Amino acid sequence: MKQAELVDVAVGPLIGGDRITTSSESAHEHIYPATGRPNATVVLAGETEIDQAVGSGTEAQKQWTALTVDRRRDKMIDLADVVHEHLDELAALNVHDYAVPVSFAGTALLLERFLRHFAGYADKPHGSSTPVNGSFDINLVERGPYGVVGVITPWNGALAVAASCVAPALAAGNAVVLKPSELAPLAALRFGELCLEAGLPPGLVNIVPAAATGGDALVRHSGIRKIFFTGGGATARLVLQAAAPNLTPVVAELGGKSANIIFDDADLDAAAMLSAHQGPLMQSGQSCACASRILVHESVYDAFVEKFLAVIDAANVGDPFDPTVTFGPVISAAAASRIVATVDDAVRCRAGDLLVGGKRMTGPLAEGFYVEPTVFGRVDNASPLAQFETFGPVVSLMGFRDEAEAVHLANSTPYGLNAFVHTRGLVRAHSVARQLEAGSVWVNQFSDISPQGPYGGYKQSGFGRTGGIDGLREFQQTKNIRVAMGTAP
Template identity: 70%
Template sequence: MSTNIDSAPPLRGGPLIGGDRLTRTSEGTYEHIYPATGRVNGTVQVAGATEIDQAVASARDAQREWISYPADRRRDLLIDLADAVHETMPEFTRLNVHDYAVPVSLAVNAVLLERFLRYFAGYADKPHGLSTPVAGSADVNLVEREPYGVAGVIAPWNGSMVVAGSCVAPALAAGNAVVLKPSLLAPFAALRLGELCTEAGLPAGLVNVVPADADGSAALVRHPGVRKIHFTGGADTARHVLTSAAVNLTPVVAELGGKSANLVFPDADLDAAAQLAAHQGPIMQSGQSCASASRVLVHESVHDAFTEKFVAAIEAATVGDPFDPTVVFGPVISENAAERILGVIERTIAEGSGELLTGGRRIGGALAEGYYLQPTVFGGVDNRSELARTETFGPVVSVIPFSDEAHAISLANDTEYGLNAFVQTRDLTRAHRVSRQLQAGSVWVNQISDISPQGPYGGYKQSGFGRTGGLDGLYEFLQVKNIRIGMS
């Protein structure tokens, strides 16, 4: 397959610390593979414990300078950064495609970054505390919110710009500095953001970017100079993060995986519901999203009609070169991911826990060198099966029938996860009633998971704890202090 990267110069990236790009690191280099071709398209210098130390020290110095600025100056600089992101949008879009081969038609992560920056910039000069009366006293009692100092943000490969917006933006607005650790699988857009922070006038070192492997991540989490950690990723990695953070009792926010249910009721607009389920299920980022609705629960009275429309919508999706603006479905992130996902499909078929309705194979031909899998749907899936209970993180979804509303809610909640849930109905009363019974941090009625700066986002159960977005997201990066001044 010929792609836009064939004639492009190789990408290069190294840790960005104190406004300077490192050309050598203690951990050597990593060759970045472009998932659409399986070929190297860049080299990254890997940060180790030495570079983490440098990044934290640089961030600590920059944070002291940042917090000394008047609040309105910090606000204006964050708005300047949002303007710079807006002007750099075409470059960010290309880098997102280079990072993990998300189709350019869906590469909107930098748009969300800009929105989060503008939203949280508005909080930089707003009051974060309050005063309260103290019973039986004329004392002045102040409740203040102060920055932690240096925050460590660990971003996943499938959404570094979204995490930069939803975590870095409020951390800066709250007065912190940030050490951002992007995945080695997708480092380039995050590194460009680090450069842009300095170009926009933020103190050098206020946002340091350190591409690192698991050892570098552990060094960041257990560093005594890091006072708050925000982690986005899988539950297994989260356990390691929490263990490392426990060394210094560092507080952690964790946004983890999901096995989200999409409930389709008989009064839903089936055409719209099928298109939404296709996009929110296997199509969006090739199913590699914590927000993926990988369990589609359908009322038995419309099951067959919906499933026919759903499969047709999936089979109509354009697959190919991620730089082609007509393409909506790209590859998975790596050869290991492709083999893991195919293993889930093969076991589901062998166990008879679902009927293969479409897909199930690797895509060959002109796409054979990349990591392309067919978008896959299983029908009649047992909700207790591996496919229904384990986060596949790939373009594989289950269709499960339900008999009534209570049955649908029971199936939806019968999971260890609780990040998102989706409801398709034209009955407003049902929408309210069902949404309140679903065990999920976000419920989306008749729409996709349209994350916005105004809405708090996070999970129930093993989908994590803490929130990004809204006032809740800002408060994650502020610690509370009580000051009482005696007046007697």
């Protein structure tokens, strides 16, 4: 297993082009989830290192905005080219980070796509000119950078968040201090090195792996002009509290409990395949986009369940570096224990019928943090199992009788990040999608995030957007400039 290649590697913050090997914080022993063994020692950033990173970013941002827009555009394209040359390496580091199967580790390609897309915004019109009532004055509306922005990434998607945040931040003229989780810092740190190799000013993209202390220092720092946080709701509340004294604006992309609606006219084979991978299999259910609530029309419920369980049963479990493997471990021993406890509670409370799974895997995989893909049938929608994010390979099946009931069940959670609809009916697809309280609705497909489309949540799944023109606007401040042109006749 390639995990051994990283044993005894020491990694630390990348600030101003320099690797930090000692810090004001203690180091973290990174554990590879597929084996339960350490594969790196991570030097964590504390308050001192965060202050250095913000200072470095402040100076680099001045150099960045001193470049003409065409040169900034070309630098971003250069970075995309360098990322392209290292796609396999970044994918492998994703596997080392959190043991996501290499077959699903393609977020490096997403990073390249976002960089190329937003490079095109760097030299495009960002402002406008408008007339003014009762005057012939020149009235300009300009959009400029914030300065230094802080980006806090989750352990299950550092490169994906780097793609959706760093690319538009640079296009808008900002510097970035990116804080990956101490649980998965390796791919993000390599991306920081690639920024230097591409010729970006040192300090324009600083990478500071940190735990709670460093994250709190980043959010509270007066030199950080905006925070982009991706993670859970409980941590988001702490981020908002820490940002409040400086009135630092925060964008939050949070968790989900996504509904996946299977109508009676759906292609059941395709729906079963997509639902299995979007549910318990992809990233072992450790995704904010996990379709963990599967709503099935009663007339096809039994047929769908049979096909769905067959796909799960056929999943290849094992070494995440094996390209044929489609199901890997969860992030930690603690996560595995929490997920199994959630299953046990659901069984004890009779939240639904346990159809398959629910236990730690034994045998050759016992030392890793593998939890069986778990499916409950006929789940009570009011139960905690149906209402709260498990963040593991656990999904709930529920039946519905008509479109109105499906929409009601889908919307009956505090979350609203994603929703999925399977139907052959064009009118039904549009009608249902418009009624669902979710930031993204995917019809007959996976959650396929693209740089052209805005992504973010409704309700307790967060606020603000990444991707598309909306994502660019999140990294820009608006300024009105009015020039007197004399008195109007």
